[in-house]
Amino acid sequence: MSGSCSKQAFGPRLRFRVGFRPVLGENPSMPFSAWKKVLLVDLGFLGDTVHSIPAIRALTLSGVQVDVMTTPVGAELLALVPEVHRTWIVPLRRPSPPPWKNLGTIWAIRGQNYDAAITFVGSDRNLFSAAASGARERIAHLTGRNSCLARWGLTRTLPPRDRALPVFEQRLSALQELGWTGRDPGWAWAIPHNDQTWARGIVKSPALHLSVNAASSPLNEWPLDDWAETLKQLWKKQPEIHVFATGAGSERESARLGDLQALVGDPRLKILSDRLTVARLAALLQMADLHLGLDSGVLHLAMALGKPTVSLFRESIGRSGWAPRGERHQVLLRPCPCQSSGHSDCEGSRSKCLAEIKPEEVAEALLRAWPSTAAR
Template identity: 60%
Template sequence: MTQIISSRDRSETVFEQRLSILKELGWTGANPGWSWQVPAESTRWASTVVQGPALHLSISAASSPLNEWPIDLWARALKKVWQDSPRLQVIVTGAGSEREIARLNDLASLVKDERLKIISQRQPISRILALVQAGEIHVGLDSGVLHLAMAAGKPTVSLFRESAGRLGWAPRGEHHRTIVQECPCNQTAAISCSGGRALCLSKITADEVAVAITGTLVKHTRS
């Protein structure tokens, strides 16, 4: 038996779109919300990594390199953030792929600061969540870690290319700051970028990101 599902309103969050599909198919349940139970081992591990005020950072996007902000701009932004928050640790994680490890190593080479802690090997989701919860905020891209942080109730700063589905994926609410850049590739379906560097995201400045991070830290850092 086949049933044709009507198109969703893409301005709604993706999980709301998925729930509406289930309801159209006859599901009568209620929105279950988000409930996370982090194993004690993961919490203990995170406590050995996070020592004091910390920011969790994700600089890679598995879906497409064109969702990534350039490494040199991340380095500049972090240095500006440290001017206002000199005690802040920056914990950076990745999925453990060769490409992502190379990006993490490039960031470390540019920053050259002991406050930057790189965890290059792939970690279980429970450990990533424990790190996110142990920090003050999550900063990153349109990626799975961002959505995990949002679902866990952690304040976020994120960078997005404008796209038809962006509203469904971008975090919402007063605890989240989303920086969006117009993207000709998404508008015309003709990719004009080369070398894996997103020309549109490159137009977002280090100053703009640093101001967003610092403002979010001031608003949400635990006293």
Template identity: 30%
Template sequence: MTTFYQKIRHAKKILVLDLGFLGDTVTLLPALSVIRKACPRADFSVMVESKVVSLLQLTPWIDHVFGYPRFPKGPKWYQDFGRVLNLRREHYDVIINLNGSDRSSLLTLFSGATHRLGRVPYRKKSRFWRYCFTDTVEVPYHTQHLSHQRLDCLHLSGFPKEISPDFDVVMPENAFEKIRPSVGTTPFIHVSPFTTMDKKELPAEQLVELLGCLDFPFVLSCAPNEREQTKLKALLSSLKKQPLAVFAGSLNIVELTALISLSQAHLCGDSGSLHLAVMLKKPTFAWFRETSGVVEWAPTGDTHVNVFGDDGDPFLKIPQKKLEDTFRAFLMSIQ
């Protein structure tokens, strides 16, 4: 039986279509590197959510990057007519879509590409889904990290397993211009204390105690929104030790990546910055809600330590002793 890869290995134009946010895009990079290496002569494009297009400035081996607006709200279905026309004008031979959402599946169908690979969605809600693809692949959800799931999709589709997946990011020197004056050459731990919602965060008093365990310079950063900036201001007023530097929503994605790349380790909740740290091969200490899907996002490996807690009201509930003892063991491991 001819595999999908055998059909497309000499394709001239390939598009990987994934409309996920920062974490989704970072965890897609190893699969993208496999596709690039398996089809080295193809014109290789990727479509991601508009807010994270800048991240793929760090992957010069991708020829073209396109954005799709999903935040704070995606377009109406009829507003995609122009995008469909643009896709058709590109005359892609191949579209690979491991996302499975209704919108991305329809864009795949109407692209006009000859070969269209799709992953079977977690819940097969739409009757039309199967007709959007010429080839499909089924890999279980909620069983392993999302990056490994995507690699499994490629391997089951015939992509060579001997191709080594990697993030293959290249940091431009100008990404450090805003950071180096504040941190200099001092070794530090980067702390990203907040996430997109309270239930994924530690209570402020617990975070203060945790940072009090640090006998090492640390740098704080947060997202450029009022919610996180307000929380960061309150946190700073309560800290027992002051940080080496603070970036209160002043960094874009590329600059945040540059900051993490200079750090010795990364401390955070379940957020996009965690995936950037994993991408950069930095040791991480992270706290998570215990859910059925957490295995898809929690990093694995000897250099990554995760602490799991229950839903609180409204914050994450993790016993303080458990949190601090695990954190101290992590600090010992990276010294």
């Protein structure tokens, strides 16, 4: 065992399977090719689930039925992935609900007799859930700190992948260690027709999707006056661009979007402050020519939908695995003393390092990344 010890689905779906043993290594492992039904434990945020989808598709293309234990927002996203057979929904919020709140779900999962339960996210919550699944094989990719107790019921652990690799490639690499030999299948989406029709009624071409909020931490956010100045500079060069900004519907995010609208004062900026379903968000992103935003789940979804992106990042451990790669993506990065020292010098919720990025820099990156022809 690696690591140290210090005390509902919409549309068509495919499937996976899992089983349980109380002690690591108690039974000999089944070969990968023998798996018929697998449970993927994916209790994370939107971006985490986005990066699990290529691995889900790799398993199903190998003839495995895949079920996923996920969060409510993860279930919304996976409803757009035809290969997912079933989702088991567990709330993920702060503070997390006590484990006994989900015993009914765990009991139902144990009745499925899965061949394997796999988690690519090495948090205690994911490890406990994989261990309690009742699957024959209970496998965890260790990605960070975890407790001995969380690893107690696992039959196998996989060491961390190279964190310089994109996160989805790290997860495919974990599958390779388990015996998978296929090629990266990428992402494939089934966005409902009615959501696509709705998005066509919202988006005017050419279109920029803007996300100024980061649900994970306000320290991942950029000052609103800088966003406003960026749009003004963009419009000086390309006045025909329409911008639509979305949020998660929380009071704080809606207030930020309202403040942005007041700062910009231009009808070419359309604000959608109410929470959208993930299907509608995906449909809007699909209609956009480019996504501009922060280190957030929306960025990862835009990337997975094949959209060019411009994103603002502060340096952090594992950052290179999350930042989009390739010529179609512009990443504006600043060193973060808080991350390296472990001590925050930022005042309130304003990130000093991100504030060093200038609006002119972002506007120039947008113009470089803007596609010469719209591909939707």
